[in-house]
Amino acid sequence: MTTDLPLPNKRTGKVRDLYDLTLPNGDDGILIIASDRVSVFDVVLENGIPDKGVMLTKISKFWFDFFDGTYKHHLVSTDPADIDGLSAEQRASLEGRIMICRRTNVVPVECIVRGYLTGSGYKDYQKTGNVCGIPLPTGLVNSDRIEEPIFTPSTKAEEGGHDENISFDESCKVAGKELMEQIRDTSLSIFAAGREYALPRGIIIADTKFEFGLDGDSQKPVLIDEVLTPDSSRFWPADEWQAGREQNSFDKQYVRNYTEELVAAGTWNKEYPGPALPDEIIENTYRRYEEAYNRLTG
Secondary structure (H helix, E strand, O other), X not given: OOOOOOXXXXXXXXXXXXXXXXXOOOXXXXXXXXXXOOEEOOEEOXXXXXXXXXXXXXXXXXHHHHHOOOOOEOEEEOOXXXXXXXXXXXXXXXXXXXXXXXXXXXXXXXXEEEEEOOHHHHHHHHHHOEEOOXXXXXXXXXXXXXXXXXXXXXXXXXXXXXXXEOOHHHHHHHHOHHHHHXXXXXXXXXXXXXXXXXXXXXXXXXXXXXXXXXXXXXOOEEEEOOOOOOOOEEEEEHHHOOOOOOOOOOOOHHHHHXXXXXXXXXXXXXXXXXXXXXXXXXXXXXXXXXXXXXXXXX
């Protein structure tokens, strides 16, 4: 589930491999390879989901194309033929799972938008009546719709660490108030547009995570990484949504639920090494990703 290419400065993330490269116009670029690795609670699990990386790349490319011309982004190409210095075999192994992107200076803040009360946000609300310090109306239940989506940033942890929720004011101390205001407004706008597109196609986008970089020339925020995928978002079937309970999903929640059962049973402690996924979980998760893609693009 890893790559070994004759390209400089390889970095291995939880689910992606990255290399430096030079774009056709001579600018600095980055090659992002979506592997089939699966990460839960910031831990890479023992086995992956075959072709998961291909499906996630397809979904991200769909959204980058969808938003092209409206929001600045880093995607240049998804064609392995655009990478110099690789063999035919190496290019074939990358087919469908790469993004060739402009290099940016990554903003060290994860930009989370929540449109429904679920996951860690719901747990926070149960304890405090707030989500990441943002007060919400009383009486909300699990999976309730948040009338106005909220922006809840978190830190970008170093490899092996855990992201931590921070307040908007704290994010301003990390990246600057003016920049964070731009990023917050852009995140909320992209989320609203994506949600509006997905809902008539039977998908509720409950929440998501965006990442941004700064363009080297203008220092304006640029949308980077993956966009509105089942790995970075919660996708729910719109016709099955019911407040007050956990929702069925088209996303990684199926894997999360399985691993949370292991945690509850005391057979895993959310630390490395991660457990192996049974064949049933692998197959059903891929089918959910595929269904999300087909609904969005069909």
